Amino acid sequence: MIIRAAGLTKEFRRPRRKEGRFGGLRTLLTREYTTTRAVGGVDLALEEGELVGFLGPNGAGKSTTIKMLTGILVPTSGTVEVAGLVPWRQRERNARQIGVVFGQRSQLWWDLPLIDSFRLVGKIYEVPDPLLRKNLDLFVDLLDLGSFLDTPVRSLSLGQRMRGDLAAAMIYEPRILYLDEPTVGLDVVAKQRIRSFIAELNRDKGVTVVLTTHDMDDVEELCRRVVIIDKGRTLYDGEIKALKDAYVTHRELVLHLASAAGPMEREVRREGDRVWLRFDPAEISASKLIREVTERYDVSDLSLAEPDLEGVIREIYAVGEVA
Ligand SMILES: Nc1ncnc2c1ncn2[C@@H]1O[C@H](COP(=O)(O)OP(=O)(O)OP(=O)(O)O)[C@@H](O)[C@H]1O
Numbered sequence: 001m002i003i004r005a006a007g008l009t010k011e012f013r014r015p016r017r018k019e020g021r022f023g024g025l026r027t028l029l030t031r032e033y034t035t036t037r038a039v040g041g042v043d044l045a046l047e048e049g050e051l052v053g054f055l056g057p058n059g060a061g062k063s064t065t066i067k068m069l070t071g072i073l074v075p076t077s078g079t080v081e082v083a084g085l086v087p088w089r090q091r092e093r094n095a096r097q098i099g100v101v102f103g104q105r106s107q108l109w110w111d112l113p114l115i116d117s118f119r120l121v122g123k124i125y126e127v128p129d130p131l132l133r134k135n136l137d138l139f140v141d142l143l144d145l146g147s148f149l150d151t152p153v154r155s156l157s158l159g160q161r162m163r164g165d166l167a168a169a170m171i172y173e174p175r176i177l178y179l180d181e182p183t184v185g186l187d188v189v190a191k192q193r194i195r196s197f198i199a200e201l202n203r204d205k206g207v208t209v210v211l212t213t214h215d216m217d218d219v220e221e222l223c224r225r226v227v228i229i230d231k232g233r234t235l236y237d238g239e240i241k242a243l244k245d246a247y248v249t250h251r252e253l254v255l256h257l258a259s260a261a262g263p264m265e266r267e268v269r270r271e272g273d274r275v276w277l278r279f280d281p282a283e284i285s286a287s288k289l290i291r292e293v294t295e296r297y298d299v300s301d302l303s304l305a306e307p308d309l310e311g312v313i314r315e316i317y318a319v320g321e322v323a
Pocket of ligand 1: 013036056057058
């Protein structure tokens with residue numbers, strides 16, 4: 001087990017604000033506090049080499065959990081162990097085995113050319129020169145960084161900066177990579193490049209990845225397992241497939257008709273020569289339904305619509321529990 005957290009809790013205490021005249025002074029003097037429980041007892045266990053999607057609505061406690069796993073925050077209670085270390089106690093040793101990328105915030109040196117940030121990270125983490133060069137070559141190639149290595153970070157586009165951040169986080173070859181919304185605000189091409197890079201690190205180098213995102217395409221493409229939290233507690237921890245099986249009881253078959261046909265059994269929608277049929281796989285298998293319709297109708301093409309993770313997740317967030 002490379003990451004193990006048990007009963008992880010974080011409470012933030014803030015002085016309670018007093019209203020009215022001399023409110024500020026009274027706030028200082030009385031020392032009453034309001035407590036926010038951001039994380040309320042999360043258990044998490046990851047094997048080395050896993051790639052897990054860490055999901056939850058805004059304010060669920062994802063970032064706070066990640067900050068405890070990375071050692072930035074000290075838990076109020078509970079235990080964390082990451083590759084044999086207690087992150088907040090052994091911060092420096094922990095930092096060498098983890099890479100962290102926050103989509104909203106860059107870790108790079110704003111005024112320096114991108115390449116200088118890589119060199120500085122290499123120095124800080126004491127990466128031997130040949131290894132630094134080898135990894136730089138690889139990342140420049142995989143993330144297509146070549147055309148903007150000499151550009152100051154502040155002048156990079158969001159997508160270029162994100163790719164730079166990812167490369168910087170991996171240049172010292174950490175075993176674990178924490179990604180907090182790595183594709184937020186990026187166009188489809190940039191998203192795709194980042195997803196392929198993450199997949200490759202995980203597959204070829206065995207890097208363990210914890211991925212926080214609101215983009216279900218990230219999850220569909222990269223993760224087999226998801227952990228969903230809300231209001232600081234775990235709602236679901238398991239395979240995406242099992243989640244879909246539990247929620248998506250219907251599938252859709254989309255037909256292209258070569259010649260006109262009247263209303264069909266199971267039809268739910270029609271647009272020009274396309275007809276959508278909805279069916280329950282427990283009642284009729286996709287192959288049997290396809291056989292039936294192709295025997296009866298003049299079908300030129302067909303496709304099965306995949307169960308939609310986005311819809312499943314939306315439903316779970318709305319209800320606040322997993323059925
Ligand atoms: N430093 C802090 N002081 C007080 N409250 C905080 C602090 N950091 C987070 N919180 C609160 O803890 C809760 C969880 O926040 P957190 O940032 O972990 O959520 P999140 O799941 O990452 O959300 P998002 O998807 O919006 O990034 C929120 O109610 C937030 O307001």
